[in-house]
Amino acid sequence: MVTNMRKNFVRFRSVDEIVVAWRNFNKHSSKVSSVEWNSINWEDRNHTIVQIRRRIYFKAVELNSMRRLTKVECLDVQTQLQSLQRKLIFCQSNLLVSTKQVLQPFSNDISFKQNFYSFNVTDSSEVSRLVTFIKYYVQVSEWKPSPLLFTDSPQKNIILRVPIIIDHIIQSIVKNALEPVYEIDNCVSILTSRSFNNSYDAIDGVIESCTLVPHPWIITAEIGSTFEIISFDHLKSLINTFPFFDLIIRWLNCRFISSKNIARFLSQGVIFPLLLKIILDSFEKVFSSSVSISAPQYSLSRPNQFGSSVMFIRYLSTIVLVCEMEFMAQNCKQLLINILGSQGLRLLKPNIHISCLSSGFNYLGVNIRAYSHSIDVSAFSYKGFLDRRSSTCLLLAKPSKLSVLKIKRKIKSSFIQYRSCHLSILIKKVNPLIKDWSLYYGRFCSQKTFLNLDFYLYVLQYHYGARNHPNKGRAWVTNKYFGLFNLDREDKWVFGFSYLGKLYYMEKFSWIPRIR
Incomplete structure (x- = not known):
């Protein structure tokens, strides 16, 4: 050799x-x-x-x-x-x-x-x-x-x-x-005097910003999935000192062609999220010079051209603007689109939403909305932040309908894919989905959502047993697939089986401990 x-x-x-x-x-x-x-x-x-x-x-x-x-x-x-x-x-x-x-x-x-x-x-x-x-x-x-x-x-x-x-x-x-x-700006954000290390900090920052504005109007924009690069001139000016600048330009000019002969930007590479972050960091600087920005944990700053200040929160490629009035939110939305356009990005307008806090808005998989005290607050494990201006308003963060629909589709597709397999394979595939989803949303007002998902699981579990035994009745299927398989809980409606003295069962959403 x-x-x-x-x-x-x-x-x-x-x-x-x-x-x-x-x-x-x-x-x-x-x-x-x-x-x-x-x-x-x-x-x-x-x-x-x-x-x-x-x-x-x-x-x-x-x-x-x-x-x-x-x-x-x-x-x-x-x-x-x-x-x-x-x-x-x-x-x-x-x-x-x-x-x-x-x-x-x-x-x-x-x-x-x-x-x-x-x-x-x-x-x-x-x-x-x-x-x-x-x-x-x-x-x-x-x-x-x-x-x-x-x-x-x-x-x-x-x-x-x-x-x-x-x-x-x-x-x-x-x-x-x-x-x-370009990691220098990660230590302290430009527009907010705090850095978000995870999605929980970002959600808390949004909720805290909403409590500082009297009648907030929210602008949400998911730039990571709704952008299209129309010009590379601004990005070239930001990275022109890099020794391998020409190589990045080749990647930017490279496009892939689908079977429908449609040329699209190759944004699935490894380096493109970093390039998007560089553009957004530059966008923050330009936006801060156009609009007076307030930090979430402090009071409102001096008025700007719109008559008041704006709260700006960015986590990864998701941007949230908290404004005082609706017309101000409309102006900020147009300003956001114009600044991104000057930097070579074009946003798809249907994915930029303006909503009032009373109607709620979705952010990082949760729905943040202001509720009155007439609701049953004791049913929630996480009560969010009380509004500092009024004692009749309660700000809650719950799993969004879209995130609940996504986890239902994932679980249902697993049941369909492994409907002819042994129960142990199905349990092995579904349990990680239940644990991961419930651990993320366990910090929010998710108790009722977990109970509804547990009932949805029961329907799928029963149909799984009824399909494998079409000639058996409901009582027989229930006795075979449901029982006290989890010895730590007195619950006879646990989906599982026993083999050689060992118990195997499917988790439930309501079992996962919720951290406030």
């Missing part, structure tokens, strides 16, 4: 050339020393990347404080920053970790669906050959992504598997070098 191999970088001009080179490489892979994937020390590899990313971050912070630096010092710091980014891009640890991140779904022995095709489960030997192929034949700076033609048949798209995996790995490599520069 050859212990060393000379690097022979190839400028691939099309997808067909990559496929041919990959096939030729597999024929002679026995003569090439590949990376031992199972013997890699991932702790050391991750530590190497973290150290370089930390140095990049500190150089970016130093460059951001340009007032204290002269022009010569700024150029010196900029050169050092670009040198560290190049070092991270050509680092072998970055290649290995990026490959692991892209192929992470394969470690769970499941198929990963991306765009219009499905990856096959990849073993460690194929991953090792892929890493060796990228290391010796693919040069990051010379990589040229090509437009891809997808069809509705996964078998015809299987030829695109290797080129797209390589493209996503290179995107992950570049992302690791670009991301630390």
Whole structure:
């Protein structure tokens, strides 16, 4: 076996050339020393990347404080920053970790669906050959992504598997070098004086903002799923100092073509969420200069051109604006669309909603709405925030109807898919759905929703038993599939079975502990 191999970088001009080179490489892979994937020390590899990313971050912070630096010092710091980014891009640890991140779904022995095709489960030997192929034949700076033609048949798209995996790995490599520069704004948000580490903090920030405005009108916009890039000029001006700026421009100009011959923006890559975040961070700065912004935990600031202040909350790609009056919300909506349009983004207007707090609005899977005290508050496990202006208004956050409908569809599809399988397989597939959903919504007013979902589960469970035993009556099906299978609860309507002295049962939504 050859212990060393000379690097022979190839400028691939099309997808067909990559496929041919990959096939030729597999024929002679026995003569090439590949990376031992199972013997890699991932702790050391991750530590190497973290150290370089930390140095990049500190150089970016130093460059951001340009007032204290002269022009010569700024150029010196900029050169050092670009040198560290190049070092991270050509680092072998970055290649290995990026490959692991892209192929992470394969470690769970499941198929990963991306765009219009499905990856096959990849073993460690194929991953090792892929890493060796990228290391010796693919040069990051010379990589040229090509437009891809997808069809509705996964078998015809299987030829695109290797080129797209390589493209996503290179995107992950570049992302690791670009991301630390734009993590400075993550510590403290520009428009709000608090940072949201998770969705719970963001929801609490929205609720707290609603309590500070007398008669709030809410604007919600999910930019991550409702945007279309119409111009890359503004984004180019934000990342023009990146050493591999040309490579990002190639990705931006690359589009994929569906079977209906419709050219669309390839937003399913690894690096595109980061590019969207860069655009939104710049959008916050422009929006703050146009509208007077208040922090959620403080009182209202000085009036702006609309006559009062606006609360601005952004978590990931979701934006919420809290205004005092309806006409002010309409003006802010148009201003939001205009500013995003000037930065190369176009929003789909039907997905930007304006609503009053009394009618409620959906945010991150929950419905936030103001209720009167005439409702039965004791039925809720989480009472939200009392309105500071009136004692007759109660602000509650409950699971939205859309999120409840989605979990019902997921559970029903699992029952349909495994209706002919053994009960143990069905329980194994449904229990994670119940636990994950109930753990997320257990912090909100979800007790009644959990009880309704438990009844919906019972209907599906009974139909499962009745279908498997069509000649049996209701009492027989109930006695066979329902009983005291959970010894920790005195509930005889638990769906499960016993085998060799062990009890197997399906969870219930109301069993999950709710944290206020």
